[in-house]
Amino acid sequence: MNDVIPENATPAAVRSSGALGPPEAGRRPVVGVSLKLYFGLAATRKWLADVAALRDALAELPRPVDLFVLPAFPALADARELLAGTGIAYGAQDVHWAETGAWTGEVSAGMLAETGARYVEVGHAERRRHFGETDATVAAKAGAVTRAGLVPVICAGERHDAGTERAVEETLTQVRAALGGTGPGSQVIIAYEPVWAIGAREPAPARHVRTVATAIGTCLRDHGVRGRVIYGGTAGPGTFGRLAGSVDGLFLGRLAHDTGNLRRVLEEVAAATAPLPLRS
Ligand SMILES: O=C[C@H](O)COP(=O)(O)O
Numbered sequence: 001m002n003d004v005i006p007e008n009a010t011p012a013a014v015r016s017s018g019a020l021g022p023p024e025a026g027r028r029p030v031v032g033v034s035l036k037l038y039f040g041l042a043a044t045r046k047w048l049a050d051v052a053a054l055r056d057a058l059a060e061l062p063r064p065v066d067l068f069v070l071p072a073f074p075a076l077a078d079a080r081e082l083l084a085g086t087g088i089a090y091g092a093q094d095v096h097w098a099e100t101g102a103w104t105g106e107v108s109a110g111m112l113a114e115t116g117a118r119y120v121e122v123g124h125a126e127r128r129r130h131f132g133e134t135d136a137t138v139a140a141k142a143g144a145v146t147r148a149g150l151v152p153v154i155c156a157g158e159r160h161d162a163g164t165e166r167a168v169e170e171t172l173t174q175v176r177a178a179l180g181g182t183g184p185g186s187q188v189i190i191a192y193e194p195v196w197a198i199g200a201r202e203p204a205p206a207r208h209v210r211t212v213a214t215a216i217g218t219c220l221r222d223h224g225v226r227g228r229v230i231y232g233g234t235a236g237p238g239t240f241g242r243l244a245g246s247v248d249g250l251f252l253g254r255l256a257h258d259t260g261n262l263r264r265v266l267e268e269v270a271a272a273t274a275p276l277p278l279r280s
Helices: 011-016 041-052 055-059 073-082 109-114 125-131 135-147 164-179 206-223 259-272
Strands: 030-034 066-070 089-092 119-122 151-156 187-192 226-232 249-252
Touching: 030 187, 030 226, 030 259, 041 066, 041 073, 041 259, 055 259, 066 119, 073 089, 109 135, 119 135, 135 151, 135 164, 135 187, 151 164, 164 187, 164 206, 187 206, 206 226, 249 259
Parallel strands: 030 066, 030 249, 066 089, 089 119, 119 151, 151 187, 187 226, 226 249
Antiparallel strands: none
């Protein structure tokens, strides 16, 4: 168990805790957005066009930041069209673990790769809660995604606000299970999302997030995967500055519907992060 990291710890102090290692170079900060089922197709197209217009702002950031967006399946073709040439990646909010077969209604990682998708979210709390996803199915999906050459965005987080120690335990159980489906050296993103902070009024307290995210970082290193950790749960402008040094970026939901917010988040992430080391 890691000690709780102080609320006012500087990024350098967090790194010197040993969880992230020395700040040589390597991991690029990353910001992701899931649209969930908030928009219809026309609204998604409008939003994607607004995101594509961030292209110049993205290119002018003082430090490169990866940006990916996850619209609903029917909008993947729109993402391909509207984000072409912008350097902004896109992907899906779910996937099936099988490559092919009698799986009515499902979509394989291979098909997603054919659409040009780069990232695939697996194990979001809403899928665990409403669709019965388990650590085993999340692991199978994460494995399918990496085998297809895509990057799984593995969501993990405790269900209830019952203290940081309990959160580390519950979250690492999910992360370890999911990583069991991926091979050594796989590239993954872990989206740490305390379930009680999703769709809430404010993000989880920074001290709590720093401690859990740092424990996830150590877990990634132990598993020998190339991992980045991002925080999600009512994240928006002002969130990253309090977490810098313990996470590689943010995973946004509602607050990115306004692409002005998304632009501010990208600027904050670029400004607040120093180069971070590769984890393997
Ligand atoms: O996928 C995104 C997360 O669940 C966070 O959503 P939220 O920012 O709307 O709370």
